[in-house]
Amino acid sequence: MSFTAQLENAFNAFANFMWSTPLVVLLVGGGIALTLYSRLRPYRYIGHSLALLRGKYSHDDDPGHVSHAQALSTALSGTLGLGNVAGVAIAISVGGPGAVFWMWVTAIVGVTTKFYTATLAVMYRGRDSEGTLRGGPMYVIREGLGRRWYPLAVLFAIAGALGTLPLFQANQFITLLREVVAQPAGWATAESHRGFDFITGAVLALLVWAVVAGRIERIGKLTVRLVPSMVLLYLGMGGIVMLAHASEIPAALGLIVSDAFSGQAAAGGAIGSVIMVGVRRGAFSNEAGIGTESMAHGAARTREPVREGIVAMTGPVIDTLIVCTCTALMILLTGVWQSGGDIEGVALTAEAVATVFPNIGIYLLLLMVALLSFSTIVTFWFYGAKCVGFLLGAHRQHWYTPVYIGLIILGAVTSLDLVNGLLIGMYAVMAIPTMVSTLLLAPKVNQAARRYFAKLASDSP
Template sequence: MEAINDFIAAALPYTEWPMFLLLIGGGLFLVVYSKFLPYRYFGHAIAITAGKYDDKNAKGDVSSFQALSAAVAATVGLGNISGVAIAIHDGGPGVVFWIWMTALIGMGIKFYSCSLAIMFRGTDSDGKLQGGPMFYIIKGLGPKARPLAIFFAICGLFGFLGVFTANQFTETFMSVVEPSKNLYAMSDMNWKWTIGIFLAVITSFVVFGGLTKIAKVASALVPFMVAVYLVAVIVVMVMNAGLVIPSLKLIISEAWNFDTLVTGGFWGLVIIGVRRAMFSNEAGLGSAPMYHGQSKTDNPIKEGLVAMLGPFIDTILVCTFTAVVIILSGAYLEDGSGIVMTLSAFETTLFGVGDDLLMVIVTAFALSTLFTYSYYGVKCLSFLTNAKIGRYYNHYFVVMIVFAAVASLELVKNLIDLSYALMVIPNMIAVLLLAPKVNRAAADYFKKMKR
C-alpha cells in the first residue's frame, strides 16, 4: 500500500495547475458569462425544488427533489465533517475562506453542467434514459470528443469509490466506541476488517436495488441527517456565542496569511481549499449531472437551477458550521486530523457526549454517501462497456469498502484527490465549450416565464 501511495502522491502536483485553472478560472468565467444568473434566481430554484413547476408528463426516472437529495447525499457527508478538519489541519483556519470561494463559483458550474445533463441526454444499451458528462461531451461536442468522455469514465472508476467514507467511518467507530476495550478483545486491525465487511454488507442491500431505490432512501435520509447535524452545531454555537464572530474573523484574516506554514505557502493554502471544496460539493467534477440527468423534467434550465443549490447547502452551510465548531473548540490546535479532530471538537463543546452524537450522525452520512456514490461508478463502467457489464461495478465498489476500512487516510485521500483532479479536466472543457447553448436556453426559459 505504501508503494501505491508514494506513486499517487508523486503524481498529484502535476494536476494542480490544470485543476485550478479550469475549476476556478473556468468557474469565474461562467459566473460572469451567465450575468450572475444562478444567484439572481436563487428563490426560483427553491420553488422548483419544492415541486411548484413539476411536469408529470416529463421524461425521467426521479423528481428534481429526489435528484438533488441523491446528489447532496453523495456530497453532504464525511467530506463536510472530516474533510473540513483535514483542510484546517493542512492549511489552518484560513483555508475555509477558499472553500467558500470555490463553493460560490461551484454554484455557477453546477448550473451549467446540470443544465447540459438534461439538454444532451442519451440512452444506454438497455434503452434507458441517461445523462452526465459522457453524454454531453459526445452529443454536445461531437464524436471527435469521445476520448475526453472515455478519459472521464476511466478516472471515475476510481474517483467514485466510497473509500474515503469507509475509511473515516471506521476511524470514527474506533475512536468513539473503542471496540477492543469495550466490546470484544481483538486487535484493532481485525476490528477494522470487521467494520469494513459490515459496511459492505449493508451497502449491498441498497446499491444492488438500482437508482430508484437509492433515490428513495436518499430523499428520506438526507433531510433528516442534515437537520440533526445542523441542530447539533447550532447548539454548540449558541452555547459559545461569544466565540463565533472571532472564529469567522480568524478564517478571513488567515486566508491572506502569506506566512502560513502549509506546504506551498499561500498557493498551497488556496489549492487545499479548492481540493477540499471540490471533494465536499463536487462542483466541476461531473458527478451531480449523472443524477440530475435522469430527473423528470424536459427543461434543462430548471434542473440547472435546482442543482446549483447543492454547493450552497453542502459547503456554504454545512462546512461552515463544522469549521466554526472546530475553531471555537480549539480542536484545530491539537495534534490530529480528519474525523478525530471533529470528534474532539464535539466532545469538548457538547457536555462530553458530542462524540457519541457525532457517531450517530456520521453513520447516517456514511451510509447515504455509500448508497449514492456507487451509482456514479456504474454509469462510468456502463459507458465504457454496456449496461449489463456496468452493474458489476457494484461488486468492485463493495470490495473496495473493505479495503478502505484498513487503508491509511493518506492513501485514500491521495487516491480521491488525484482522480477528482483528472476528472475535472474533460468535464470542465466540455462545460466551457457548451456554455453558449445553456445561455440561449436560459434566455428562452426566462422570456417564457415572464409572459
C-alpha cells in the same frame, strides 16, 4: 524501499501533480468565466429553485427517473461526506482559518458551475446500450460535442469508475466505529480488531446492497429522506456549540477573512498556500466542476434542462456555505485548532464537539459519520455503475455491483494508504473533461436560459 511503498509514493505524486495550479485555475478560473458569461443570472433565481424542489413545476410524464428533490438529494449525498467533517478540519490545520474563506469563494463560483453542468446533463442526455436515458459528462461530450471528442468521454468514465470506489468511506467509518465501540469494550488485540472490522464491513456491505438493488429510484427515495435529516442533525449540533460561544462568533468570522489575505496562521505563513488549500478542499467538498453530481442531476424527471440547473446550483450553498461553515466555526470557536499535537481531520472535529458534549459528543459525531458514509457509498455505486455501463455496455454493468460490494469489505479491513492517492487523483482527472465540455457548450446553456427565464417572466402574474 518495498514495491508497495514505491507504488504508494507514485500514487501520491500523481495526486499532487493533478491537483496543482493548472487544475485550480481550470476549476476556479473556469467558474469565474462562467459566472461573468452568465451575467450573474443564476443567482437571481434561488427562490425559483425552492419552488422546483417543492414539485410546483413537476409532471409525472416528464422524461427521467427521479424528481428534482430526489436528484438534488442524491447529488448532495455524494458531496455531503467526510470532507464536510474532516476536510474542513484539515484545511484549517494546514492552511489556517483563512482557508475557509477560499472555500467560500469556491462555493460561490461553484453555484454557476453547477448551473451549467447540471443543465447540460439534462440537455444532452443520451441512451445507453439498453436504450435507457442517461445523463452525465460522458453523455454530454458524446451527444453535445460529437464523436471526435469521444476519447474525452472515455477518460471521464474511466476516472469516474476508479474515483468513486467505496474504499475510503468504508475504511474511515469502520475505523471510527472501532475506536468508539470496540476499543472501549476491551477488544484490544489485532485479531479482535480484524474480526470486528470484517463483521461490521460485511453488515455495511449488505445494507448498501439492499439499497442499490433498487437502482436510482430507490436511492432517490432514500436520500430525499436521509440528506435533510443529516443536515438538520449536524446543524443542530453545531448550533448548540455556536450558542455556547455566541459572543465569539464575530471574532471568528473576522479571523477567517483577515487570515485569508495574510496567511499568518498557515503552514509557512504564505498566502498562496492558504488559497491553494482552501480551493482544493472546497472543490472536494462541493464537487462543482468535477462532474460526478451531473450523473445524478441527469436522472431528473423534467423536460426543461434549465430547471435542473437551477436546482443543482443550491448544492454548493448547502454543502459548503452552510455545512462546512458550521464545522469551521465549531473548530475555531472551541479553540481546538490551536491545541497543538497530532490531532487532525475527524479527530479535531470530534474534540470540538466534545468540548460542549463531553459525554455524548463522540457518539453524535459517530452517528453523523455513519449517515454521511452510508449515503456517499450508495451514491458512489450509482456513479460507478453508470461509468462502467458507458464503457462496457449497460447489459454488463450488473457485474460491477458484486465487485463494489466486495470492495466495501476490503476497505473495512485494509489500510488505504496505497490507493488513497489514486482515488484523489482520479477526481482531478474527472474535472478536465467536465470543465472543457462545459466551457465549450456554455453558449447552448445561455440560449436555453434566455428562453426559459423569458417564458417564466411571461407566465408570472
